[in-house]
Amino acid sequence: MLNEFAFEYLLFVFLTTLGAVQFTAARAGLGGLLFLRQWPRSTQYLAATLIVGAYLWFFFLSGPRNVPDTGDGLEGNTQAALFAIGAAAAVAVTFIVSSAVNHAWGAAEEAAEPGQGPPPAGLGRLSRATFARAFAARVRGLTREGR
Amino acid sequence: MDARIVEWLNAGVGRFGPWDAFMEAVMSDYLAPVTGSLVLLALWFYGNGDQERYRNQLATVMGAMSVGFANLGILLVNNHYFRPRPFVTLDVQPLFYMPTDSSFPANTAGVGFAIATAVFFRHRKLGAALYALAFLWSFGRVYSAVHYPTDVLAGAAMGVAAALLSWGLVRVLGFIPRLVLGAARSFHLA
Numbered sequence: 115m116l117n118e119f120a121f122e123y124l125l126f127v128f129l130t131t132l133g134a135v136q137f138t139a140a141r142a143g144l145g146g147l148l149f150l151r152q153w154p155r156s157t158q159y160l161a162a163t164l165i166v167g168a169y170l171w172f173f174f175l176s177g178p179r180n181v182p183d184t185g186d187g188l189e190g191n192t193q194a195a196l197f198a199i200g201a202a203a204a205v206a207v208t209f210i211v212s213s214a215v216n217h218a219w220g221a222a223e224e225a226a227e228p229g230q231g232p233p234p235a236g237l238g239r240l241s242r243a244t245f246a247r248a249f250a251a252r253v254r255g256l257t258r259e260g261r
Numbered sequence: 262m263d264a265r266i267v268e269w270l271n272a273g274v275g276r277f278g279p280w281d282a283f284m285e286a287v288m289s290d291y292l293a294p295v296t297g298s299l300v301l302l303a304l305w306f307y308g309n310g311d312q313e314r315y316r317n318q319l320a321t322v323m324g325a326m327s328v329g330f331a332n333l334g335i336l337l338v339n340n341h342y343f344r345p346r347p348f349v350t351l352d353v354q355p356l357f358y359m360p361t362d363s364s365f366p367a368n369t370a371g372v373g374f375a376i377a378t379a380v381f382f383r384h385r386k387l388g389a390a391l392y393a394l395a396f397l398w399s400f401g402r403v404y405s406a407v408h409y410p411t412d413v414l415a416g417a418a419m420g421v422a423a424a425l426l427s428w429g430l431v432r433v434l435g436f437i438p439r440l441v442l443g444a445a446r447s448f449h450l451a
Contacts, residue, residue, distance in 0.1 A: 173291075190368075252449065
């Protein structure tokens with residue numbers, strides 16, 4: 115079980131990663147990853163606020179952070195593992211939530227281009243469709259190609 | 262000389278509360294590594310076009326490899342050489358908890374400078390900001406008498422060397438990251 119310190123660290127990583135991905139996706143024009151796709155500039159401000167808020171909360175407004183790993187502090191490997199879990203969870207939540215709130219986005223383009231092969235690969239595709247739509251189209255295209 | 266620098270810097274501890282609070286946050290085990298890792302993660306998604314994004318993702322891969330190599334190198338040195346921490350041998354006021362492992366080389370400097378160098382190869386300004394953070398992280402550890410300056414210099418050198426090694430490996434064995442990134446690209450993950 116996670117102690118309070120570990121849980122707070124996990125939450126800190128989750129929130130800052132969520133903010134970093136939203137901020138970067140808005141800057142890079144990856145609308146398919148945004149929770150507020152129509153407002154990329156506002157997304158950048160909100161994401162920056164989330165990141166700064168999470169840092170202030172974790173380092174200045176909650177418990178002491180300079181704690182040895184012989185106490186409640188985190189040993190290096192545990193810290194790395196919790197970072198990986200928190201970051202992966204934030205990326206997964208980004209993919210799921212952005213796909214849900216923008217579910218209809220990219221459908222018209224997809225219907226207009228019923229290509230035979232798989233659509234282009236890569237994150238760049240998320241500038242025109244959600245992750246779920248791009249992923250499904252890719253799998254369908256690959257399946258068609260395999261037949 | 263090493264000890265004198267620690268004593269001189271440490272004499273400032275307790276004189277100005279807000280500065281000490283800032284240093285406590287900066288030198289913590291969490292601020293710099295999380296910030297560096299977030300920058301690496303953000304680079305994964307950032308780029309105007311596939312080519313730029315691919316090069317950024319290579320920087321992310323190099324950053325992760327650099328941290329691994331730096332930690333490995335420091336572990337090897339720690340297994341053969343033990344140097345007591347400054348707070349053990351000097352009359353100082355620690356601002357940090359008292360680690361029991363070897364003071365030399367500084368793991369913090371190794372990790373901080375490894376990430377900064379890997380990012381600097383790709384983005385000069387972002388890399389410079391991370392160098393500044395790595396410097397502050399390391400400075401804080403000397404200020405609070407957790408490390409000697411030479412521990413930090415050795416750690417920084419190992420971090421930079423680890424990043425150079427990662428850069429060389431990615432150039433020589435470039436087909437491996439290309440394969441991994443290609444597989445991730447297939448499913449819009451890279």
